[in-house]
Amino acid sequence: MTAAAAPEPRAGLRVAVVDHGAGNLVSIEQALTFVGAEVRIATGPDDLAAAEAVVVPGVGAAAPAMRRLSRAGLVDPLLRWIALGRPYLGICLGLQLLFDASDEDGAATFGVIPGRTELLAGAPTLPHIGWNQVERRREHALFSGLADGTDLYFVHSYAGRPRGVSAEAVTLAETEHGGRFVSAIDRGNVLGVQFHPERSGGAGLRLLGNFVRWAAALTAGAGAERSPVGAGGTAGGD
């Protein structure tokens, strides 16, 4: 879809898009701008200071991304961001990083959501590339206005598998490619999607617009007394 077919833009949430060096940031920057966000590309901790929401995009493997995030001094600030209850959207690799570790290269990742990133088992083709149905397990503002089973664009070989008592609670949507895998998660202030909303036409733009509205509401609800991310707080998830 082009601009003409997209949902109505919405004003000015300051979104930091984290750059970990793996390529195309134009799409996500353009798509978020299109739905009314004020986008800043974050290459270091200072770039998070003024942000109201964080988006971690990306494709590819976890280890190089973790290395680059670490070198940029962004790992601890991102963990604090999450621990402070501030809005986070992980896209593809940005979702996978939330789990404990990745089977793709053994990298230890954020450890915010219990579970591992695993190869898609039983997939007839790998990578899983193309438009596939996202089937909701629960309702969430992120999917507002989208029919259940909407086609969204995927490009990946691995997906995070939530584990433990919270596994069901964090599973927001699933998709089928040989077997079922978790294609969207939510846990409070943390959202993650395995597909690429920035590349999913009008449906993807709607979802990103929903994220911006949801993040704005969350930010407003958190009140003005919120402590700045740079100023201490414990690193790490719960």
Next chain:
Amino acid sequence: MLRRRIIPCLDVAAGRVVKGTRFVDLVDEGDPPELAARYADEGADELVFLDITAAPENRGTLLEIVERTARRAFIPLTVGGGVRTVADMRAALRAGADKVSLNTAAVAEPDLVARCARRFGRQAVVVAIDARRVEPGAAPGGEPARWEVLVRGGREVTGLDALAWAVRAAELGAGELLVTSIDRDGTQSGYDTELLRSITSRVSVPVIASGGAAGPSDFVAAVRDGGADAVLAASIFHRRIHAIADVKRALLAAGIPVRATAGVAA
């Protein structure tokens, strides 16, 4: 369930979309970002831009086209033509490409595929294979069909066996193969489904069929008989001979899942 994709291809020369027959006799077909936006509206599942001149001096022009397109068409973009290094690939991704297609450079230096896959992930690396059928000798009993790989826009024969190269490219790290039949390209005589099947039965990465589309039934054949995951075409869309929706409806009627877009109820 994963949908089969319809991919309009925009061959670009000197900043314009062109189309030839068997890679020559180019005709001007329009402004790239404009055409790209039109296709996105009409239900294209992805877009491919190929710089068919593959000349370094055109690189900037192509990347600028990609960037302009990425600002208005929010669907995946693949860029190819003249990508020779990891740095070239990085520049294309930074301009807004999601995938980069390697052709001549990958044949000349197969390790480039591996390096690009390590750096950006295999899902971003497409290896494009231009294949030409080798006429078997008149030997009775009939040898199995063979195809050879051509490079430099079909101008140079490599002697490389297309099936062997396809398997090797996937092993090296290609996340997808774009298989063009040079015999069929621009001829509107249908995809070479035998070539496609020979490759799709040997690799597990997705295969994009290219070269020869005349009508919706050819797309059905590329998927059903060729096993293609995605089907690419240029002239029939540029010249409005068939709409993307016509193609998708034909696929649906054949029981092949497609993404619901304008005029198509999946």
